[in-house]
Amino acid sequence: MKSTPYNLVMSALYKGKKGDRPPAANPTSIVCRDLMDAAGVSFPHAHTDANAMAELALAGHEIIGFDSVMPEYSVHQEAAALGCEVDWGAPDRMPDSKNFPHEDFSEIPIPDDLLEKPSMRVVLDALSTLRRHVGGKAAVIGKVMGPWTLAYHMAGTQNFLLQIGLGEYEMITRMLRQLMPVTIAFARAQFAAGADIVVLADHATGNLVGAYHYEELLLPIHKEITAEIEGPLILHVCGNCEDRLELFADAGFDGYHFEWQVDSRKAVERVGHRLALLGNINNAQTLFQGTPEDVRKQVRYAIEAGVDLIAPECAVPLATPLENLKAIIAAVHEGY
C-alpha cells in the first residue's frame, strides 16, 4: 500500500494494512488563531462562506499536515437551519445559539428545503470544493449533529436534561425521532457532495448523562441511523465515556472519536476489535497549555496503545499554538 494521506486514513479506519506511519486525522475542528492568520481566512467568515470554509480546511492539511480535511467548525449548522438564531462569533469566539425554539417540546417542522438552507448548503459546497482539490489525496471528512445534540439546541440543554430527570421519556423520544431524519439527510448529502467519511457528533457524554440514559433513549436511534447511512461513520462524543464504549460499538459505528479522559490502552482493549478508535490528544492541558514535547509524549502513548488514527480529542481552543498542532504531525511521522 502506498502511504499517502488518503490511503492511511481509510485503511486505518477499517484496520487494514498499516503503512509507514499512523495517520493524523481531524474529526473535529483544528482551527486556531494561528491557523486563521496563516491561511488568511478567519471566523466568522469561514462558517458562512463555502470558499472560505474550504480554504481553512485545506490549510489544516497543507500548512499543519493533517491527513484529512474537515470543513465544519461549529456545531450550529443544523440548528440555524431549524430556526435557532445563531451568533456566528468572531476570530476568537466560537458560534453559539441565542434561543431554544422548542423549549416547550412542540412539534419541530423539518423544512422541505432543509439542505438548501444557507448554513447547510455552505458545508455541502465546501465538501465538493475540497473533493475537487484533494480528492484521493487527503481524506475528506464531513460532520453532522446527531438528534441528541440537536435536541439540546431545540429545547435547551438544561431543560432537555431536566425532562429526562423528571422521567418524561416519551416526550424525549418524540423529539429525538423528529430530529433523526435531519441527521440522516445531512449525512447522506455530505457523502453525495464528496465526503469520504462523516463524523456524527452526539453529546450524550458521561459528564452529563449516564450509560443507562444512552442505552435506553439513544442507542436504539443510533442503531437505526447507522443502518440508514451506508458510508463510513465516526461517532464523536466528548467527555468521559468509559462506561459506554461497548454500547457505542453496539450502535454500529465504524469508528469512535474519544477524549483523553478515557485511557487509550483500555479503550483499545475493550472495543478496539469492534471499531476504529480516533483521538485522544488532550486539549486543555496538552495542546493549549503544554509544549510540543508534551504533545509528542501523548501521541506516542496513543500510538503504542493502538489508537488507529491520532487526533485532538475535540475542537481545539482557538488560542492553541500552531506548533503544538504541528507536533502531532511530527510525532506520527516517527512511524509506528
Place this chain on the structure above:
Amino acid sequence: MNGKIEQIRDVVVSGKHKEIEGLVRTAIDENLDLDAIINDGLIGAMDIVGKKFGAGEIFVPEMLVAAATMKKGLELIKPLLKGEASQPKGTILMGTVKGDLHDIGKNIVIMMLEGAGFKVIDLGVDLSVEKVLAKVRELKPDVLGLSALLTTTMPEMKKVVDMVGEQGLKDTVKIMIGGAPVDSKFAEKIGADGYGKDAAGAVQLAKQLIGIN
C-alpha cells in the same frame, strides 16, 4: 435523626419533587426545628446527591431534579426563619465567562450555594470582563465565582482575575473558578483564590474563603 427529616432527605435524594411540599409542611406543622429541616434534611440530601454524582451513580438529569426538589422545600421554610438564621452567610456573585454560554454547572452550583445559606446573585453567561468588574464594585460580594465549560474560554478567566487585581479589588473579593476544562493548577496559575471540583466542592470552598464552617 428525626424520622420526618430523614424522609425529607430521602425524597430530595430520589427527586420525588411532587412529595416534598407536603412533607415539609407537615414537618413545619409538627414544630420541628427549622435549621434541622434545612441542614439535615434538604442540604444533607444534596451532600448525598453530590457524592452519588461524584461516584458516577447518578448524572445531571437526576441532580437537576434533586436540586429543584430541595429548592421547593427551602422556599417554604425561608420566610419562617428569624434572627441570625435568616441572615445570609455571605454574598456570592456567579457567572460564566465571555464566549461561554454553558450554564448548567454554574446553575447547579448556585442552587447548592443557596441551599447552604448564601445570598447568590447570578450574572448569567457570556460575561465581559467590564461587566463582571462593574458588578463587583456595585454589589461588593464576598466571593466571585467564575465558570467555563469550553477550553476556548479558559483565558477569559485570567482576564477577569488580572483586572480585579489591577483595579485594586483583590483584597475585597475572593475569586473561585470551576468548570470541566480547569483545575486547581490552572486556578493557581492565573491567581484565583480557589478551584471547586464539583458543586459540593464549590460550597466547601466558598465557606472556606469566607471563613465559616
